[in-house]
Amino acid sequence: MNKPIPTTRLIKKRLTKAEKAERAEFAEREAHTREWFKRMSDSAIALRSREREFHGLEREFRYHQEDMLRDFNRSKDMRHPRDVGLAREQILRRFLVDTGLLPNRYAATSSSVRVASTTGHMSNELDLLFYDPNESISLMRRESAYSVLPVESTYGVIQVKSKVTRNDIREGLRNVASYKKLRRASSSGYTIYSGKPKSQDGFGIFFAYDTDLDWSDLVDEVKAFADENPKHMWPNVVFILSKGFFLYGDKTRAGFLNSQILDIKDDVVVHGRPDREGHGLYNFYSILIALLRNTLLQEIPVDSYFSLPFTAGEFSYKFSLGFFAELGACNLHGNYARKLTEAKLIKVIEWCKSATPINWVQATDIAHGKPGDNWEAYERQNTEVRIYNPRSIPLPDLILMDTKMMHDGKEVTTKSLAFDSIDTAGMIIWIPYRYEIEEGIINSCPKCEKAIAEQA
Structure with missing residues (x-):
């Protein structure tokens, strides 16, 4: 059984009247900024569309994001929490797979999956796992509902949440960590491959559609997880589609690659990037592709999985x-x-x-x-x-x-x-x-x- 991953329970202090006013002012200012950016962007896109059928991914991702949010809102009609969760995982998966935006060499799971390592450890149940469809094998499979994959043939994982609370964030980050803590048969951090450094360990992304939490609350939760866990278990990036995304770094820089996270020497700082331009989904996609390309897989040591x-x-x-x-x-x-x-x-x-x-x-x-x-x-x-x-x-x-x-x-x-x-x-x-x-x-x-x- 895997060792439980510790979770900081933040003490929620009562906000002063001035602090409440400051948060309300920040939220209102962000809303006005987003509205202005969207209005200007929509006008520019409309003008470009009159002249050219395709003029870049900006318009396409605007459509994708609108479709995703529409499907997300429709899923609210479901009553059972697990049905809602599965539906929202499939919404994200459809965006990645059915739109043709995911290269064929990267496959995404469509059913309940866990990942095992030759050390005998196994991840928690994962939402979306990316793996090599040509080289991967199933170590264990029960019909089409459940499977276990070897960590050596996997790129990374996305944990998907809906409208997140503090507890949802903690649970999602624990699941990401249960995957990232798995060691591959011959892992040494990251290595040089085709002239570029590539990570020999997988990545983990936390993705949520929306939240009622304030920006500072989100920063607190992401920071608390880093304070309680080693760097190799931190998520590479935390996305809240309606808000923006968060990266780990120090006082001067931030990064989402495993090598950048491991290189953090000073006290960790959470860098937040509010989505003011409506490019949240594209930012998510761009970082995902970079992480997939930065991950180096290994041959599966089948004999080592014979008796764990x-x-x-x-x-x-x-x-x-x-x-x-x-x-x-x-x-x-x-x-x-x-x-x-x-x-x-x-x-x-x-x-x-x-x-x-x-x-x-x-x-x-x-x-x-x-x-x-x-x-x-x-x-x-x-x-x-x-x-x-x-x-x-x-x-x-x-x-x-x-x-x-x-x-x-x-x-x-x-x-x-x-x-x-x-x-x-x-x-x-x-x-x-x-x-x-x-x-x-x-x-x-x-x-x-x-x-x-x-x-x-």
Whole structure:
């Protein structure tokens, strides 16, 4: 399960009379400015249209925006919120696909979709996902209603909202972040491709049709999300069709590319661009095309998706022995899944980062009382492991335990290996049963744990 993305809950202060008046004056001034720009633009477009059939995208996008807003208003007749949401996603999708404005190499999903990574993490449900129709595959599909795509073949995502509230913005930004936080199999930020820098990670756009929130409220929400989350999870741009759009930057500049966001060094500043000319939809389209062209896809590592690791927050891990170690057995409740919590996994990883690696055969030799100097054998089996051992317990006492078994009708005590081996954070780590029990690193039967907790 993905780690919940934190959300700042802004404390809504009561506005003073002067502040209310200032906001009302700003809104009125913006309305008059938009009206003047629209009147002048309409006149210029009308004159151009008398002389030429096509004289640029400005008129075409004016038509598209009018059509979109008309369809948006018609969708208000629907009663069920989910139906309304789906209808408004399709309005935006039709604008991009049916108008022929989206190049064929970029496909947009038309049904519920999630995105997975080789780390085992998965996004929330996404509204509009852009992917390569020629190279992408469906990792999972249920009829035509639901699918899971690999992150390597996706360009980016748009989360679509209607008339947004503060909570709608927070929810939409969390969904964008659930996609942007996914790491591709071999991602290193951005790279040079055909002479231009291209991002190896996908983009995320928040798009809404309208809102009753003031401009300053919108800025506060966009800024609050940045304050609570790392840069690679920020949206590339936030659009409110009836208002304008917002970008992240510093005091002097702003940008929407991943590289520009990651390069922000000073305190983040939200730059707002009010739509005074009626070019909101074209600005959205222009930025979308730039983001699509700036994103570099990767080949899908199909084998890496065959058996995904477990996740613990931002981290992933696999039991080296597979399902033999994944299953625990309880005499009362049967089999259960053995797991590490994020806190326990981080504790083990952090300690093992500074531990000295040791050849795994050499470790078992030493545990069994052998000299540990059979270098020829160690070179043949050259896998190194790190042993979680914060109290520096000698290996014979740490990774071996007494096991009783019947032999020729007699009970015999033998020494057997007593640890779990996990692959995580680029290391193979042995976690001795002794520490697992003492520190509760791996869970026991959940039903038994619940019964004990209820009795306490």
